[in-house]
């Protein structure tokens with residue numbers, strides 16, 4: 001499945017609380033621990049550039065690949081707005097061959113879990129290996145099998161309101177959204193978040209209905225996303241509250257949950273020599289004992 005426009009343009013808003021800075025700190029802590037001093041980083045499944053932008057800002061030369069043109073369009077706009085030079089390539093990480101080497105490869109926020117077949121996982125591991133210089137690091141997280149089986153996924157609702165202050169009534173240069181991605185005092189153009197410039201306010205409601213397929217280690221994460229635009233008031237500080245448009249989209253994201261031994265096997269077959277696992281964002285605690293957050297390096 002590919003992230004389509006309506007979901008892609010809601011993505012940054014839906015994950016506005018995700019701490020990409022902290023995740024990049026974690027990535028850099030791994031570099032340090034393994035005495036790796038990368039200059040170039042390949043970001044597999046870079047999406048809207050959450051990690052790519054921050055890492056580029058920290059001085060790395062970043063190349064991002066994603067198969068969703070809608071996600072990449074947002075990533076490109078954000079990089080341009082932030083004045084960062086990042087190469088974004090549209091492509092499928094199970095099929096592309098870059099014929100280039102990088103010092104590190106990352107693939108964050110469960111991109112590996114989007115590879116639901118053994119064949120696809122093997123291909124991504126192979127791409128990572130052949131894209132790395134000798135001694136380079138491949139860092140990724142994924143859905144933790146133990147976690148999924150012990151805390152079965154349940155239906156959820158997430159609601160995001162875009163504050164009126166960041167949704168002004170007409171599209172002008174001054175329409176900006178404060179964003180941690182471009183640092184203190186700077187902001188991103190509102191168009192990065194999509195949603196149409198005509199509306200004073202927007203509410204995004206995402207309903208998640210998961211279905212578990214234990215035999216195939218897959219959770220079908222079925223999303224129904226409603227984007228409700230409220231009509232604007234002549235005074236940009238006020239919102240009339242009248243619903244002027246409702247967009248509805250459905251996406252089913254099949255997500256593979258993985259277990260340590262199969263990950264080790266895929267990586268070793270691809271030629272990786274050392275495989276270590278860490279709880280998400282915890283560089284000082286090795287192992288994978290399930291404790292509520294299960295991500296794997």
Ligand SMILES: C[S@@+](CC[C@H](N)C(=O)[O-])C[C@H]1O[C@@H](n2cnc3c(N)ncnc32)[C@H](O)[C@@H]1O
Nearest residue numbers: 045046047050066067068071092093108109114
């Ligand atoms: C949950 S998003 C994560 C995006 C980004 N890494 C982040 O942390 O925000 C998963 C991304 O992986 C991309 N993706 C999944 N499978 C892919 C594949 N086989 N080839 C290229 N991109 C893929 C999707 O298009 C989507 O943008």
